[in-house]
Amino acid sequence: MAVDLGNLAQHDPLALEIKLRVLSHLPGSPPEHAFGRMWGTIIVVRRSPGPLVRASLRELTLRFDYGRLVVHDGRVGRPDISLWGTDAQVLALGQAGPASTRAWSVARVISGVSSTGSSVEPLQVFGGLTHPRLLYRLSLVLSGVARLHDEPRASEP
Numbered sequence: 544m545a546v547d548l549g550n551l552a553q554h555d556p557l558a559l560e561i562k563l564r565v566l567s568h569l570p571g572s573p574p575e576h577a578f579g580r581m582w583g584t585i586i587v588v589r590r591s592p593g594p595l596v597r598a599s600l601r602e603l604t605l606r607f608d609y610g611r612l613v614v615h616d617g618r619v620g621r622p623d624i625s626l627w628g629t630d631a632q633v634l635a636l637g638q639a640g641p642a643s644t645r646a647w648s649v650a651r652v653i654s655g656v657s658s659t660g661s662s663v664e665p666l667q668v669f670g671g672l673t674h675p676r677l678l679y680r681l682s683l684v685l686s687g688v689a690r691l692h693d694e695p696r697a698s699e700p
Contacts, residue, residue, distance in 0.1 A: 544568075544578060544610055551616035557589065557630045558603055558614045564637065564687030565612060574687065577680040581607035585681065586622040587633055607677075623674045624681075628666035635666070636678075637685030649679050 546565050552558040568575040585605040604615040604622070626633055639648035649671075671678045 544575065546612045546614070549613070549615040552603065552614045555603065555614075555616060557587070557633065558616075560630075560634065561605070561614060561685070562612075564634075564685055567687035568684075574683040577683040578607075578612075579610040581612075581677060581680050581684070582609055583607055583623040583674060583677045584620050585677070586618055586625045588625060588627045589630055589633065590627065591629070605681075622670065624668065624670040624678055626666060626668055628664075632666040634685060636682045637687065639682045639686075649675070649682050 544566065546562045548555075548558055548562060565578060568578070583606075585607070587603040587605065589601045589603070602617050604617065604619040606613045606615065606619065626636075636649075668678065
């Protein structure tokens with residue numbers, strides 16, 4: 544398993560969180576096995592909560608190549624899947640539930656059915672119907688332990 548970050552993506556909190564989640568899986572686990580079978584490009588268009596203006600959109604490209612992930616800042620190549628949402632919505636794909644119900648949870652995400660009745664716009668998925676396995680495997684890979692925001696940072700002297 545290898546995760547490489549592009550020059551600008553090294554300072555992006557979402558890119559760092561994705562890297563930590565991918566590398567947190569034990570060898571031989573189902574998410575690690577799914578990561579080894581992923582091939583494709585996923586564009587993540589992140590929007591800030593609040594009014595949508597062009598300046599509030601930030602993009603990451605996730606390029607999977609059978610056990611290797613390269614995260615680029617901005618758009619690179621032609622995406623197989625595009626995800627539009629906030630950082631929390633993108634990372635919530637990893638909390639789709641246990642393996643027995645994960646496929647149904649991912650199907651709800653693809654169809655745009657929101658499980659909450661809130662006024663927040665749900666995560667938008669483009670290309671999920673043509674690449675459901677890639678989206679399902681992404682949800683498995685993102686199910687790793689979230690360490691970036693959970694651990695307290697050491698104070699500097």
